Amino acid sequence: MKRTKIKQALNAVSPMDDILVKGWVRTKRDSKGFSFVELNDGSCLGNIQAVVDHTPEIEAVLARVGTGASVAVAGALVESPGKGQKWEIRGRSIELIGEADQETFPLQKKRHSDEFLRTIAHLRPRTNKYGAVFRIRSELAQAVHKFFADKGFFYIHTPIITGSDCEGAGEMFRVTSLPAGSSLPPEEDFFGKPSQLTVSGQLNAEMFALSLGDCYTFGPTFRAENSNTPRHAAEFWMIEPEMAFADLADNMELGEEMIKRLVGHILEHCAADVDLFAKWVDKDLMPTLETLLNEPFVRLSYTEAVDILKKTKHPFDYPVEWGIDLQTEHERFLCEEQFKKPVYVYDYPKTIKPFYMRLNDDDKTVAAMDCLVPRIGEIIGGSQREERLDVLTARMDEMKLNKDDYWWYLDSRRFGTAPHAGFGMGFERMLMLVTGVANIRDVMPFPRTPNSLEF
RNA sequence: UCCCCAGUAGCUCAAUAGGCAGAGCGGGUGACUGUUAAUCACUAGGUUCGCGGUUCAAGUCCGUGCUGGGGAGCCA
Numbered sequence: 001m002k003r004t005k006i007k008q009a010l011n012a013v014s015p016m017d018d019i020l021v022k023g024w025v026r027t028k029r030d031s032k033g034f035s036f037v038e039l040n041d042g043s044c045l046g047n048i049q050a051v052v053d054h055t056p057e058i059e060a061v062l063a064r065v066g067t068g069a070s071v072a073v074a075g076a077l078v079e080s081p082g083k084g085q086k087w088e089i090r091g092r093s094i095e096l097i098g099e100a101d102q103e104t105f106p107l108q109k110k111r112h113s114d115e116f117l118r119t120i121a122h123l124r125p126r127t128n129k130y131g132a133v134f135r136i137r138s139e140l141a142q143a144v145h146k147f148f149a150d151k152g153f154f155y156i157h158t159p160i161i162t163g164s165d166c167e168g169a170g171e172m173f174r175v176t177s178l179p180a181g182s183s184l185p186p187e188e189d190f191f192g193k194p195s196q197l198t199v200s201g202q203l204n205a206e207m208f209a210l211s212l213g214d215c216y217t218f219g220p221t222f223r224a225e226n227s228n229t230p231r232h233a234a235e236f237w238m239i240e241p242e243m244a245f246a247d248l249a250d251n252m253e254l255g256e257e258m259i260k261r262l263v264g265h266i267l268e269h270c271a272a273d274v275d276l277f278a279k280w281v282d283k284d285l286m287p288t289l290e291t292l293l294n295e296p297f298v299r300l301s302y303t304e305a306v307d308i309l310k311k312t313k314h315p316f317d318y319p320v321e322w323g324i325d326l327q328t329e330h331e332r333f334l335c336e337e338q339f340k341k342p343v344y345v346y347d348y349p350k351t352i353k354p355f356y357m358r359l360n361d362d363d364k365t366v367a368a369m370d371c372l373v374p375r376i377g378e379i380i381g382g383s384q385r386e387e388r389l390d391v392l393t394a395r396m397d398e399m400k401l402n403k404d405d406y407w408w409y410l411d412s413r414r415f416g417t418a419p420h421a422g423f424g425m426g427f428e429r430m431l432m433l434v435t436g437v438a439n440i441r442d443v444m445p446f447p448r449t450p451n452s453l454e455f
Numbered sequence: 456u457c458c459c460c461a462g463u464a465g466c467u468c469a470a471u472a473g474g475c476a477g478a479g480c481g482g483g484u485g486a487c488u489g490u491u492a493a494u495c496a497c498u499a500g501g502u503u504c505g506c507g508g509u510u511c512a513a514g515u516c517c518g519u520g521c522u523g524g525g526g527a528g529c530c531a
Binding site for chain 1: 467487492525531
């Protein structure tokens with residue numbers, strides 16, 4: 001007989017004479033003459049309860065069935081006479097597939113701390129909370145692709161290994177095939193030059209925006225920064241759309257539409273899992289998601305933001321002056337206290353932003369934008385790109401970048417250049433936003449952070 | 456990388472002023488004919504993170520290292 005997934009069984013509309021389910025035992029309760037066995041197979045948050053009467057053969061099996069064991073139960077799907085569930089399985093047979101030693105199996109039936117579960121990252125998806133996290137993660141990734149596909153964006157696979165320190169966005173991981181401890185020069189290495197793991201697919205994506213129109217990348221990126229915070233990981237996934245013939249306003253509009261669509265999709269498709277987070281992880285999750293969905297995002301120029309920060313009575317550790325980069329405390333004040341909703345800050349001083357952002361007519365600011373959301377901080381960072389060759393090369397000279405390294409990037413401005421804009425969204429931060437999970441390590445299957453590479 | 460806090464049973468934690476190492480949960484054994492984190496009884500379980508020091512005596516005080524958490528910087 002073919003296995004029925006528990007999600008299907010729990011959604012049944014009528015009883016079934018024959019059903020076979022397989023899964024992991026969440027809890028077993030014995031009575032005299034029969035036992036309750038609750039199974040979860042990961043297909044959904046809910047467990048299905050099987051009731052098995054004791055026979056000598058079944059008792060022999062049940063003696064070895066404990067929390068965490070994998071089993072197959074065959075029987076009939078019937079309406080449950082007990083409270084708490086609509087359906088249950090009246091078991092005719094139970095087969096032990098994989099035993100779990102009760103002395104050493106680390107997952108209990110009660111709640112564990114996130115810190116402890118991180119030390120058993122290989123087993124934590126078997127818990128309710130982490131099962132829910134990773135079902136939502138999967139659904140969110142699908143929703144990203146659906147959003148862009150619906151809008152006619154093309155999905156571009158930009159390279160993971162890169163040869164140029166593009167952007168200068170933080171420390172990069174070196175890639176080499178030279179033997180450990182080798183003192184050979186980069187010319188002798190695999191690519192004949194230094195190579196690194198990418199920190200962003202943006203520069204490559206720009207080439208495709210200036211060819212296919214609207215496109216996006218969605219893949220892993222790597223930062224070798226020794227940053228130890230609940231919002232950073234050394235390996236994380238980033239979504240980077242890039243649009244031709246678009247400006248900064250189009251860019252902000254796309255970001256807002258995207259966040260609203262993703263939130264709406266998760267509320268619609270992962271209701272049971274989201275409820276778990278609203279109930280146990282973040283009491284304010286539902287109001288937060290409602291705000292994201294229904295409230296228009298604030299749009300505020302950097303200059304206006306500085307004015308607000310200078311006028312408020314709220315004390316800051318870092319004094320505010322036009323020209324400084326906004327500190328975490330400033331960003332949090334703006335979106336958590338001043339407006340209590342997502343805030344776009346745009347037109348930043350050029351001195352604190354990278355070379356590729358489009359210079360505004362004031363010659364002091366660039367067409368950059370950050371989207372700040374409560375609790376997470378910056379979830380989107382983007383800009384209109386500098387499409388004018390002379391302005392772009394002048395900026396590169398100012399910042400002492402070697403133009404030869406960017407010859408192909410500059411070609412796009414030599415031949416048929418066009419205004420274009422794009423941004424990067426941290427996928428894990430989006431996931432933290434929709435689940436209320438506070439630590440990025442807890443929305444990643446096997447998180448990579450400084451001094452942490454166990455799994 | 457900097458600042459702050461913590462580390463005691465498998466897990467979550469307690470231990471008065473420096474004076475006998477404790478509880479709940481989990482595990483094991485048994486009871487119970489409809490349980491829902493089942494319940495009840497009994498029971499086993501410890502290098503108090505490592506190293507060094509102070510003291511008659513250290514889980515507790517001092518130094519140092521490691522690990523984890525929170526905050527900051529950097530960023531998505």
